[in-house]
Amino acid sequence: AQSVTQLDSQVPVFEEAPVELRCNYSSSVSVYLFWYVQYPNQGLQLLLKYLSGSTLVKGINGFEAEFNKSQTSFHLRKPSVHISDTAEYFCAGGLQGAQKLVFGQGTRLTINP
Amino acid sequence: DGGITQSPKYLFRKEGQNVTLSCEQNLNHDAMYWYRQDPGQGLRLIYYSQIVNDFQKGDIAEGYSVSREKKESFPLTVTSAQKNPTAFYLCASSIGGRAHNEQFFGPGTRLTVL
Numbered sequence: 001a002q003s004v005t006q007l008d009s010q011v012p013v014f015e016e017a018p019v020e021l022r023c024n025y026s027s028s029v030s031v032y033l034f035w036y037v038q039y040p041n042q043g044l045q046l047l048l049k050y051l052s053g054s055t056l057v058k059g060i061n062g063f064e065a066e067f068n069k070s071q072t073s074f075h076l077r078k079p080s081v082h083i084s085d086t087a088e089y090f091c092a093g094g095l096q097g098a099q100k101l102v103f104g105q106g107t108r109l110t111i112n113p
Numbered sequence: 114d115g116g117i118t119q120s121p122k123y124l125f126r127k128e129g130q131n132v133t134l135s136c137e138q139n140l141n142h143d144a145m146y147w148y149r150q151d152p153g154q155g156l157r158l159i160y161y162s163q164i165v166n167d168f169q170k171g172d173i174a175e176g177y178s179v180s181r182e183k184k185e186s187f188p189l190t191v192t193s194a195q196k197n198p199t200a201f202y203l204c205a206s207s208i209g210g211r212a213h214n215e216q217f218f219g220p221g222t223r224l225t226v227l
Contacts, residue, residue, distance in 0.1 A: 009153060032212050032213045034215075041223070042220055042221065043117075043203055043205075043219050043220045043221050044203070044205075044216075045218070046215055046216075046217075049215065051213050090155060090156065094211075095212060096213075097212075098211070098212040099161065099163065099169075099211060100146075100158055100161060100171065101158075101212055101216065103148075103155040103156040103157075104155055105154060105155040106153070106155050
């Protein structure tokens with residue numbers, strides 16, 4: 001069965017510092033990968049997705065992620081964070097042909113001034 | 114504006130009572146999903162529906178029921194058989210019911226069982 005693992009439950013960083021949120025998946029077949037953001041007491045919003053093609057994916061709000069097949073990873077990065085990036089971030093994956101996604105446990109990003 | 118609405122935002126119920134959570138979408142999406150969110154556990158799939166009058170169990174369907182009588186509506190009933198119903202419930206929809214289709218989420222309903 002496919003699984004998605006987010007290695008850090010919480011990540012504190014200072015404002016304007018770079019950040020990387022880690023995500024690993026387990027699958028021997030083609031996968032689709034997503035990063036979603038959730039602000040407090042709200043639903044999820046798509047940041048970016050990898051379906052095929054270029055392994056570097058750019059999303060909204062200055063975020064990007066790199067699909068690394070050899071390391072089965074899809075880490076999310078931002079070169080300089082803002083207070084407004086404080087939120088919970090979810091990595092999700094789905095197998096080619098599947099009907100559903102599997103979500104990671106989430107990473108809470110806290111930005112300190 | 115197109116989107117997904119969930120109501121109510123907060124819901125309180127006594128133990129042993131069934132409760133129905135509403136989910137409506139005007140995106141003309143075929144597929145709809147219900148997730149449960151608990152702290153530190155991410156999102157877990159309860160039920161999903163790829164088309165009207167059809168739905169499938171997700172990973173944690175026990176104690177829940179759904180219906181899909183209309184394309185735009187996918188209500189979730191939390192029954193008294195659900196042992197730990199207090200959670201944040203999220204509804205989502207996608208244009209097609211495949212993993213590569215982006216899922217759009219509603220604002221969620223926080224259910225507290227007293």
